[in-house]
Amino acid sequence: MEAKIYNQRWWLSSxxxxxxxxxxxxxxxxxxxxxxNFVEHYFQPQGYTALWLLAESxxxxxxxPEEGKSYVELSSCAASLLDNFDRYLQGSAAKQQWQVTTS
Structure with missing residues (x-):
């Protein structure tokens, strides 16, 4: 396997x-x-962070919350899975009526 990591970032209006x-x-x-594995933390008085440990990264x-948005980042050694996730996230965000910006 080639030592390569693919990365993508999104801003969501939720x-x-x-x-x-x-x-x-x-x-x-x-x-x-x-x-x-999955871990999450709720900050006081507001804010949330969650991490997914993936076999692929x-x-x-x-x-x-003060800006009404969230930052999502995904790193993966499998570009095709990253592309799949982007497609699914775009569809899910539309159903949730979230605006999505890629960065």
Whole structure:
């Protein structure tokens, strides 16, 4: 296997931690990623961070409630799975009526 990591980032117009966790978890699974572990933290008075340890690398979400948006980052050694996730996330975001910006 070639030592190469692919990375993509998205900004979502949502800070709802439960919806973000549900959507990202489902889309990672649908894209074909293998989730090895999951950890999350709720900040006081506000804010949320979640991390998915993947067999293929990792994913993270960080909310910025003061700005009404969240940052999602996915790194993977499998470009095709990353492309799958992007497609699923775009579809899920549309269903949730979230705006998506890639960076």
């Amino acid at each position: 800070c709802d931690s439960e919806s973000l966790k549900r959507v990202i978890s489902a889309d990672l699974n649908r894209a074909g990623f293998t989730v090895l 990792h994913a993270a979400v960080h909310t910025f």
